Amino acid sequence: xxxxxxxxxxxxxxxxxxxxxxxxxxxxxxxxxxxxxxxxxxxxxxxxxxxxxxxxxxxxxxxxxxxxxxxxxxxxxxxxxxxxxxxxxxxxxxxxxxxxxxxxxxxxxxxxx
Amino acid sequence: xxxxxxxxxxxxxxxxxxxxxxxxxxxxxxxxxxxxxxxxxxxxxxxxxxxxxxxxxxxxxxxxxxxxxxxxxxxxxxxxxxxxxxxxxxxxxxxxxxxxxxxxxxxxxxxxxx
Numbered sequence: 001x002x003x004x005x006x007x008x009x010x011x012x013x014x015x016x017x018x019x020x021x022x023x024x025x026x027x028x029x030x031x032x033x034x035x036x037x038x039x040x041x042x043x044x045x046x047x048x049x050x051x052x053x054x055x056x057x058x059x060x061x062x063x064x065x066x067x068x069x070x071x072x073x074x075x076x077x078x079x080x081x082x083x084x085x086x087x088x089x090x091x092x093x094x095x096x097x098x099x100x101x102x103x104x105x106x107x108x109x110x111x112x113x
Numbered sequence: 114x115x116x117x118x119x120x121x122x123x124x125x126x127x128x129x130x131x132x133x134x135x136x137x138x139x140x141x142x143x144x145x146x147x148x149x150x151x152x153x154x155x156x157x158x159x160x161x162x163x164x165x166x167x168x169x170x171x172x173x174x175x176x177x178x179x180x181x182x183x184x185x186x187x188x189x190x191x192x193x194x195x196x197x198x199x200x201x202x203x204x205x206x207x208x209x210x211x212x213x214x215x216x217x218x219x220x221x222x223x224x225x226x227x
Contacts, residue, residue, distance in 0.1 A: 001172070009153070032214055043203065043218040044156070051212055089155055093214065100171065101146070101216065105155040 002027040004092050006104030013080050014112050021107045023090035024072040030092040033073050034101075035064060039086045047088075048075070080111045116140070117219040119204055124224045132191040134222050136204030144207035145187035146216070147171075147179065149200040156203065162187055194226045 003026040013019045025033075034049035050057045050064045050073065057064050061080075066073040077084055090104040120135035138145065144163050148156040148171075158171030160179040168179050176198060180188040187206075191198055204219040 006155070034214070034216070036216075043220055044216075045218070046213075046215050049213055091156075100158065100161065100169075102158070102172070103148075103156040105153055 002030055002092055002094070002100075002102040004090060004102050004104040006090055006107055008107060009105065010108045010110070012110045012112060015080060015082060017080055019077045019080055019084070019109055019111075021075045021088055021090070021109070022072060023074070023092075023104050024070075025092040025102075026071065027092065027094065028068075028071060030094050032093040033064070033066060034091050034093070035062075035075050036089045036091065036103075037086045038089065038106075044089060077109075080109075082111050082113055085109060085111045117204060117206055117217050119202075119219040119222050121222050122220060124222060126191075126194050126224065126226050128193075128195060128226060130191075130194050130226075132194050132224065132226075134189040134191075134202055134204075134224070136187045136189070136206075136219055137185055138187075138206040138217070139185065140206065140208060140217075141184065142206035142208050142217075143184070145181065146205040146207065147177075147187065147189045148203045148205065149173070150203055150221070151200050159189065194224075196226050198224065199226045200224060 006023045031052040036044040037047045038044040063076045087106045093101045117138045146161040147159045162181040178190045202222045205216045
């Protein structure tokens with residue numbers, strides 16, 4: 001089955017700097033890769049996603065890149081702000097009827113003022 | 114707004130007890146999921162259901178069972194709770210919106226098994 005690894009497990013950056021979180025997946029058939037943000041005490045929420053037919057996607061200060069050949073995808077956050085502090089989870093999924101999401105172990109991002 | 118609710122935010126149970134965790138979603142989603150969240154392990158899928166009365170095992174189904182008698186409700190059952198089932202349990206439901214497969218999570222149930 002699918003296995004998703006995520007690095008680093010913790011990341012501290014200065015406010016205004018960029019943050020990059022990387023994930024690798026094992027199943028080349030996976031074709032959908034969402035990123036979720038979980039603030040302390042709250043539920044995970046989707047922030048950005050990418051499909052396997054796209055190499056890069058951007059939404060304001062966040063972007064995701066996908067390298068299908070290498071089976072890895074990354075989350076990029078530019079101009080980080082204190083409210084970006086949270087745990088971020090990547091996931092891989094094969095979207096068909098009744099799909100199964102496999103999540104990475106998470107990255108705790110701290111943005112220091 | 115999609116709403117996913119879970120029956121309890123906190124539960125304390127004793128070893129051997131039968132535990133029911135309930136999840137309800139109000140958006141007519143076909144797919145519903147149960148995860149457990151543990152530090153350093155992320156979200157691990159226990160079971161999911163893609164239709165009423167249908168269920169599929171996830172990555173860690175041992176010690177758990179599920180029930181989906183109605184489309185909006187997905188129950189997780191611990192037949193005989195054990196201390197290693199102490200965890201945060203998150204329910205989710207899923208909707209496809211164009212190319213996006215958004216999972217909507219409930220607030221979570223923190224279960225402590227003594």
